[in-house]
Amino acid sequence: MLFIGDDWAEDHHDVELQDGTGRKLATTQLLEGVEGIAKLHALIARYGGEELEPERVAVGIETDRGPWVQALIAAGYRVYAINPRQAARFKERYGTSGAKSDKGDAHALADMVRIDRDQLRPVAGDSDQAQAVRVVARAHQTLIWERTRTFQRLRSTLREYFPGALTAYAALELTSTDALQLLIKAPTPETAAKLTKQQITAVLARHRRRNREQKAAAIQAALREPQLGIAAPVAAAYAAAAVAHAKLLIALNEQIDALEEQVSAHFRAHPDAEIYLSLPGMGVITGAQVLAEFGDDPTRYTSAKARKNYAGTSPITRASGKSHTVQARYVRNDRLADALHKQAFSALNTSPGARRYYDKQRARDIGYNPALRQLGNRLVGILHGCLKTRTHYDEATAWSHHATLATAA
Structure with a gap:
């Protein structure tokens, strides 16, 4: 060799x-x-x-x-x-x-x-289709994380000179394009107070907001509330920074929407897509992210435990002498962990078995995040079984063991 x-x-x-x-x-x-x-x-x-x-x-x-x-x-x-x-x-x-x-x-x-x-x-010997899903899913996820960071910068800037904007646009969500366009149109407290109801309604109408008249009236009233002011040159400087962040967020929104279409197209073309989508809490975007990080090489994970270990949902046991602790894995694939956390959270409302399992963990005085992580760990094992047997998720089969134990108790 x-x-x-x-x-x-x-x-x-x-x-x-x-x-x-x-x-x-x-x-x-x-x-x-x-x-x-x-x-x-x-x-x-x-x-x-x-x-x-x-x-x-x-x-x-x-x-x-x-x-x-x-x-x-x-x-x-x-x-x-x-x-x-x-x-x-x-x-x-x-x-x-x-x-x-x-x-x-x-x-x-x-x-x-x-x-x-x-x-x-x-x-891993992933297929070309899986690699294509990985490229677009990671790019989409990266842009979402970048949007969150940019929003935090914008929020911090507004807190310094125009906190009233955070209150006024809270109903629209400040990351939405219409709220950002209103902020660009009137980036200072003085200019925002001069916005008319018709101007605000026109922006909301372009983005097909419901109850536009009521929302426009509420936004106008909030923008005209008395606020603590700062020197005009300083406010203008802050406004320039806020407008730059707002325009960047609008561009990110556009590209995230465009990539979302690509993620959906590549994911739905994959032969495993229907199996992923059959699981509770698994939508197109979340499914694409999970498939992207797990890959589709059938020989990569020899067991459900191996898949759980790679996912970072299974715990780590540290035993030395008289010390014996069980801890969460913090060295893991952050992209996969984020997608599995979202799946576990969504599964609570769509799967009775997942809800019972989660409630059981919470009844043991386990915290919110650890309980979700344990549910995610269980869902990874179910996904492994479905992929191995090439079958869709079945609620009764997936939770039959836990249902039997609950009945016996």
Whole structure:
């Protein structure tokens, strides 16, 4: 076998080749792109010979995506995506000084796939459809997170010079496009107080708001409430910042809506979509996010426990001496954890079994978030069973064990 450590950068790769005994065969730096991957193939052929089968080549690299990784997988090599945190801990066996170099990182990655590859996870063989869902779902989720951050900045700015706007537009939600357009139209307390009911109603009408007359009257009254003022030049400066944030939020709203259509189209085209959508609390966007992070490689998760561990919903047991604690996992896939939390919350209103399970946890004096996490853990196990058997969710089957216990009690 050949073992390769690949320390990647934006424009090049530092590579080390080892044989089965750990002997260093070659070290080189390859450019990102077609020329670099061709040289890597030539290097493998030179030291492995023509009879070396591609699956006898193990590659360790600290990423699981990108054209370079896809080219390695397409060549038939065994590619291991190593978490940088794992690699950092592994390198501590060489010394504790904290010294770092790209060649040293490549050497450590080659050693890892040679010594510990049985403990590492190969890059999942997800289908092209699943990869497409991952791209659009992650982009959509990232824009939503960015919108939240931008809104917090806008809210903080308004608190400094125009807190009345937060009250006036609360009924519309300040992240909505119509509220933002009203703020752009009148960004200071003085200009906002001069807005007429007709102007406010016109903006609400463009966005098809119901009860426009009543909402416009309430907004106008709130904007005309007496407020503490600040110096005009300072207020104008704050207003410029608020308008910039508001325009950015409007652009984010537009792109989020556009990406939502793409997420729906790619997700519904996937053969597993109907199974995901059959689960309680799982809508199109949430289902796409969960599918994107789990992938669709049928061999990736050997059991429901393995899927739960990857999801970060299962607890961690720490036992040492007389100490024994069970804790939540905080090192996890945040995108997947966010989607599963939303699913668990929504399932409370759509699944009697999920509600009973959640209430049971709460009755044990477990907090709101831990109880939702345990429900999410249970739902991940149910999803695994549905995907494994290629069946849709069934309420009676999913919660039959818990219903039997409840009846007996």
